[in-house]
Amino acid sequence: MEVIRVRFFNPEEKTELVLDLPRDTSFAALTPMLQERGFADRRKAGWRYLYQEHLCGQKHRLSDYVPEDAEEMALDLFGFSQVLV
Numbered sequence: 001m002e003v004i005r006v007r008f009f010n011p012e013e014k015t016e017l018v019l020d021l022p023r024d025t026s027f028a029a030l031t032p033m034l035q036e037r038g039f040a041d042r043r044k045a046g047w048r049y050l051y052q053e054h055l056c057g058q059k060h061r062l063s064d065y066v067p068e069d070a071e072e073m074a075l076d077l078f079g080f081s082q083v084l085v
Contacts, residue, residue: 004062005072010039012079023063027056040077050076 002023009016017039031047034040040047049056051065051073066073 002063004066004070006062007072007074008034008039008077009074010077015039021062024061026059026061028058034077044079046079048078050078 003020004023005018005020007016007018017034017037019033027049030049031040034047035042048058054065056065056075062073
């Protein structure tokens, strides 16, 4: 299992969380994981992720957005309503 270090940034709370995750983790699986750790508010629906200002697809995997040799990636966490504004 290949692992990548992911730095999550929550601009609302101005907080950061770093996790080592399998490269084949889907973006849809991230929200429950972040909610368990108290990083994403459970009361707010529709969390999405931005990688280099690109809105990541929920069915995509972390590895879809970075080269094979990448060791780290940074994701911004956004509520769905914020993305539409």
